[in-house]
Amino acid sequence: MIDGLDTQDVRELKGVGEAMAEKLARMHLHTVQDLLFHLPIRYQDRTRVMPIGQLSFGDEAVIEGHVISCEVKMGKRRSLLCRIKDHSGSLGLRFFHFSAAQKKQLEAGKRVRCFGELRRGSAGFEIYHPEYRVISDDEEPLASNQLTPIYPLTEGVTQTKIRQLCEQALQRLTPYNLKEWLPDDIRQEFSLSSLSDAIQFLHHPTRDANLEQLKQGCHPAQYRLSFEELMAHQLSLIGKRIKAKQDASIQVTSAGQLSEQLLGQLPFSPTNAQQRVFQDILKDMAEGHPMLRLVQGDVGSGKTLVAALAAAAVVQEGYQVAVMAPTEILAEQHYLNFTQWFEPLGLNVAWMTGKLKGKSREAELHKIASGEAHIIIGTHALFQESVEFDRLALAIIDEQHRFGVHQRMALREKGMKHGVQPHQLIMTATPIPRTLAMSAYADLDSSIIDELPPGRTPVNTIVVSDQRRQEVIDRVQSACQQGKQAYWVCTLIEESEALQCQAAEDTAQVLQEQLAGISIGLVHGRLKAQEKADIMSRFKAGDIQLLVATTVIEVGVDVPNASLMVIENPERLGLAQLHQLRGRVGRGQAASHCVLLYKAPLGQQGKARLSTMRETSDGFKIAEKDLELRGPGELLGTRQTGLWEFKVADLQRDKALLDDVQKAAGLLYQEYPEHIPPLLNRWLPNHAQYLNV
Numbered sequence: 001m002i003d004g005l006d007t008q009d010v011r012e013l014k015g016v017g018e019a020m021a022e023k024l025a026r027m028h029l030h031t032v033q034d035l036l037f038h039l040p041i042r043y044q045d046r047t048r049v050m051p052i053g054q055l056s057f058g059d060e061a062v063i064e065g066h067v068i069s070c071e072v073k074m075g076k077r078r079s080l081l082c083r084i085k086d087h088s089g090s091l092g093l094r095f096f097h098f099s100a101a102q103k104k105q106l107e108a109g110k111r112v113r114c115f116g117e118l119r120r121g122s123a124g125f126e127i128y129h130p131e132y133r134v135i136s137d138d139e140e141p142l143a144s145n146q147l148t149p150i151y152p153l154t155e156g157v158t159q160t161k162i163r164q165l166c167e168q169a170l171q172r173l174t175p176y177n178l179k180e181w182l183p184d185d186i187r188q189e190f191s192l193s194s195l196s197d198a199i200q201f202l203h204h205p206t207r208d209a210n211l212e213q214l215k216q217g218c219h220p221a222q223y224r225l226s227f228e229e230l231m232a233h234q235l236s237l238i239g240k241r242i243k244a245k246q247d248a249s250i251q252v253t254s255a256g257q258l259s260e261q262l263l264g265q266l267p268f269s270p271t272n273a274q275q276r277v278f279q280d281i282l283k284d285m286a287e288g289h290p291m292l293r294l295v296q297g298d299v300g301s302g303k304t305l306v307a308a309l310a311a312a313a314v315v316q317e318g319y320q321v322a323v324m325a326p327t328e329i330l331a332e333q334h335y336l337n338f339t340q341w342f343e344p345l346g347l348n349v350a351w352m353t354g355k356l357k358g359k360s361r362e363a364e365l366h367k368i369a370s371g372e373a374h375i376i377i378g379t380h381a382l383f384q385e386s387v388e389f390d391r392l393a394l395a396i397i398d399e400q401h402r403f404g405v406h407q408r409m410a411l412r413e414k415g416m417k418h419g420v421q422p423h424q425l426i427m428t429a430t431p432i433p434r435t436l437a438m439s440a441y442a443d444l445d446s447s448i449i450d451e452l453p454p455g456r457t458p459v460n461t462i463v464v465s466d467q468r469r470q471e472v473i474d475r476v477q478s479a480c481q482q483g484k485q486a487y488w489v490c491t492l493i494e495e496s497e498a499l500q501c502q503a504a505e506d507t508a509q510v511l512q513e514q515l516a517g518i519s520i521g522l523v524h525g526r527l528k529a530q531e532k533a534d535i536m537s538r539f540k541a542g543d544i545q546l547l548v549a550t551t552v553i554e555v556g557v558d559v560p561n562a563s564l565m566v567i568e569n570p571e572r573l574g575l576a577q578l579h580q581l582r583g584r585v586g587r588g589q590a591a592s593h594c595v596l597l598y599k600a601p602l603g604q605q606g607k608a609r610l611s612t613m614r615e616t617s618d619g620f621k622i623a624e625k626d627l628e629l630r631g632p633g634e635l636l637g638t639r640q641t642g643l644w645e646f647k648v649a650d651l652q653r654d655k656a657l658l659d660d661v662q663k664a665a666g667l668l669y670q671e672y673p674e675h676i677p678p679l680l681n682r683w684l685p686n687h688a689q690y691l692n693v
């Protein structure tokens with residue numbers, strides 16, 4: 001039995017005592033194997049002497065030349081400036097801390113070899129405080145054939161130290177003691193090198209390695225590791241799904257009368273897409289195992305109705321349904337919709353948020369626990385311990401991207417007693433690019449509502465500089481005078497909710513002064529639930545013509561008569577968020593407009609984003625662009641769950657690998673299931689958390 005490097009403690013290495021081991025532990029380096037996976041963030045090429053004339057700003061390089069001058073400069077800070085010259089050009093070596101001996105050592109005519117990063121100094125290219133050595137004319141050429149690794153550090157661990165430790169770890173590495181969990185046939189099929197070769201290479205690439213590739217993270221050796229890591233993630237999700245699917249759930253065998261009655265009351269009929277997705281849901285719920293389904297539908301595609309139909313089918317069977325929304329406002333919208341739809345059918349709809357206190361809270365809790373409530377609408381307060389369901393059989397989670405995976409799991413735990421799990425229906429209006437969906441939601445089935453209800457008019461989006469603010473205000477005025485309604489959305493970079501609300505209040509006040517005779521309402525996150533609900537219903541009723549709001553109205557608000565939206569400083573928002581906001585208009589018959597009132601001048605990214613908004617209203621295209629511009633963590637909002645903390649991989653950069661990763665994960669699952677647990681342990685030491693909640 002060979003002792004794997006994963007069982008060798010870092011303390012076994014030379015130069016690691018208790019204190020050092022503690023510092024290493026801060027970087028999650030506990031074993032010799034951990035050091036091997038502690039990969040350089042970049043490399044320096046100290047293997048060749050570069051001609052000065054070929055260098056550009058920011059380069060790090062070894063250069064050699066003759067000193068042509070060496071003088072103390074007074075300037076803002078006293079410094080020693082030594083000019084050196086080779087056959088191709090010259091540059092300055094600048095020292096802010098120097099000794100007389102140094103000045104003497106670097107006198108004109110001496111030959112020096114130095115290493116450092118090129119900056120733009122007051123006298124052209126300069127290197128500040130280079131590493132240097134005075135050399136003789138017949139000095140040996142550079143010896144090393146390997147690029148120099150630069151590792152991530154933590155306080156108290158120097159670059160030299162970590163290099164020594166990684167070096168020792170590499171010396172211990174043999175093809176046998178770093179376990180290879182990808183069998184030969186899989187590696188061959190997907191052209192992957194062995195793990196130990198890849199690791200060896202990444203710590204010490206040779207000088208002919210493609211530095212540009214390494215920098216981008218797309219060298220085959222890096223791909224080898226990313227591939228394995230992505231496989232591990234995929235396998236953990238597959239495992240989670242398989243495990244969840246083994247549980248028992250209540251069987252819902254038909255759509256039932258309630259859903260018929262619900263449809264009978266509506267002034268419209270469901271779209272084909274809504275019907276199809278409802279059928280997907282019924283099929284899942286008939287199986288006796290938990291449904292795990294993600295419904296993606298662009299803003300305004302009518303997800304709420306699909307959710308209501310699913311709820312009706314479950315209530316029909318005598319069970320409870322929970323509907324959870326990420327914000328209070330959105331939960332209120334659902335509450336209004338569901339009461340309007342279901343109370344006439346004799347159902348009881350309960351309400352639960354964090355702000356609900358005292359007697360009314362007690363009353364709602366009682367209704368939920370006793371089973372009197374059929375449908376319970378709320379925010380994440382539904383997870384709270386005090387909320388006990390009587391017989392929860394379906395959890396509907398709206399706008400999934402706002403909730404972490406863990407929260408979703410927590411609601412599952414609230415399921416029925418006796419080991420019966422609730423079905424889960426997850427709805428998102430942020431379309432998830434296929435690449436992400438594959439990796440982030442491999443545990444879910446997915447349906448797409450790919451059709452909007454008839455009669456929607458596309459929103460015309462225009463991008464306007466805030467120098468033309470007055471024109472925009474005039475436009476709002478004339479729209480309101482014509483009986484239309486409008487939104488004015490205020491954004492702020494500051495995280496603070498208080499500041500956001502303040503900004504909205506100020507804006508509302510200024511607009512009110514400029515728009516005499518127009519009734520203006522204000523909503524933001526700091527209003528009481530009741531105040532918000534009042535304002536929203538007055539806006540819905542048309543009593544309020546212009547609604548000034550923070551981005552709290554981003555999701556779910558539905559006022560078809562509103563046909564104009566002004567978004568201030570849209571350059572600060574992500575595309576997905578802008579798309580959500582814009583989806584609040586274009587819901588009625590009138591032609592709708594969205595004015596993106598940006599603060600000039602716009603940066604490169606800002607321009608790219610706003611023109612995407614102008615050019616398309618296709619949520620999927622926008623999501624792809626957003627992913628490209630901002631990365632998956634932002635897009636899914638699940639960064640904090642740890643699901644996105646890849647060590648090596650990067651979903652965006654490595655997306656071309658994902659198809660193969662999925663295939664390889666399938667193969668491993670079929671043929672080498674015993675490799676899965678150790679593979680998960682290597683890459684997701686906390687995976688048990690995902691699996692067991």
Ligand code: ADP
Binds near residue numbers: 558
């Ligand atoms: P979202 O998918 O963004 O959550 P909603 O469920 O809020 O969309 O629906 C948006 C609007 O479309 C609501 O006013 C809803 O009543 C209406 N609606 C939903 N389905 C249909 C349909 N089949 N025909 C007409 N209007 C519909």
Ligand code: MG
Binds near residue numbers: 304398555556
């Ligand atoms: Mg919605």
